[in-house]
Structure formats: structure tokens, C-alpha cells
Amino acid sequence: MTAQSKEFGFGVPWESLYGFSQAVQAGDTLYISGQLSHDSTGAFIGAGDFELQVRTTLDNLDRVLTHFGATRNQIVETTVLVRNLRENFDTIARLHAAYCGDHRPTSTVMGVSDLALADQLVEIGAVVRLDLAP
Numbered sequence: 737m738t739a740q741s742k743e744f745g746f747g748v749p750w751e752s753l754y755g756f757s758q759a760v761q762a763g764d765t766l767y768i769s770g771q772l773s774h775d776s777t778g779a780f781i782g783a784g785d786f787e788l789q790v791r792t793t794l795d796n797l798d799r800v801l802t803h804f805g806a807t808r809n810q811i812v813e814t815t816v817l818v819r820n821l822r823e824n825f826d827t828i829a830r831l832h833a834a835y836c837g838d839h840r841p842t843s844t845v846m847g848v849s850d851l852a853l854a855d856q857l858v859e860i861g862a863v864v865r866l867d868l869a870p
Contacts, residue, residue, distance in 0.1 A: 744803050746796075748778030750852070759800045764867035766804055770817065770859035771796040772852070783855035786824050790831045793860050807870040808836060813863040814843045820857070821847030828858065 743757040751757065759768045773781045773792035782788035801807060816832065818824050828845065841862075851859055 742804075744800065746776070746778070746799070748774065750778070759804065761804060761866070764865060766806060766862075766864035766866055768797065768800050768862040768864065770815070770861040771800070772856055772859050780853055780855060786820075786857050787827055787831065789856070789858050790828060790860075793858055794831070794835050797860060797862060801864065804864070804866065806864050806866055809839045809870055810864045810866060810868045811836070811839070811841045811862050812865050812868075813841055815861045816843060816845040817848045817851060817859040818845060818857065819848060819851060821845070824857065 740763070742761040744759045744761075745751045745757050756769055758771070759766055761767075771793045773789035774796065775781055781792045798808075801810075814832070816828060818828055821828075825845075832843065832845075851857070
């Protein structure tokens, strides 16, 4: 039997420009592209405000989860890319822990020199198992 895949996008300009989906479901696994801080029209939010960018990025991650009927407890892995990691580590650690609550997915956090948008300070991707109890 062949697994079916489903793609999801927000309809923001860079999806077609770059040629990607916000998420792809392959069987019971959901692969979520790195989320960033933007509103529903694609306008960037929080230039210079790391905490606001993280909170908005996690809200966008929740939007993807909701589209697929998934919950945070089904996240099995996060990948967190952070500019100025030494300066922002305590904040990203606190907000990631609060987002996950008692659930503990695997996670990789990496300091990077640059991200896709000039003012972007954080990007968070995830892998989700839809067959896990929500």
C-alpha cells in the first residue's frame, strides 16, 4: 500500500517564490517547514524583538498543527535556528519549554549567521506523528 501525501500552505508570497509547502503529511508523519514571525498576509512581525518573533513563530506552528488536527503533544522533534544564539539562548529555551509544557520532544537548537528575511531572528521546524495520542 502506498502512503498518501497532503501539502499545506498559508498562501504567502514566498511559498511559490521558493517552491515549498509549510507542511507535508506523508502517511502518519507531518513534516513542518521552518516557521517564522509573520501575520496571515505574510507581513513580517517583530523586527528587533526576539521574544515577539518566537511567540509569533510558535503561533504559526500552532496554525499548521490545527490545520492537520494535530496537537503539540504529537510533536516528536523540533529544529530551532537562532541568530545571535548566545544572546538569545535563555529566551528561546524558556519559550520552547513553555510551548511544549510537560511534553518533551527531541530538539536541536543551532546558532546561525543569517536567515531568509533580513530582520528574522528565529525559525522553528517540526516533525509530528499523527498516530500518537493527542
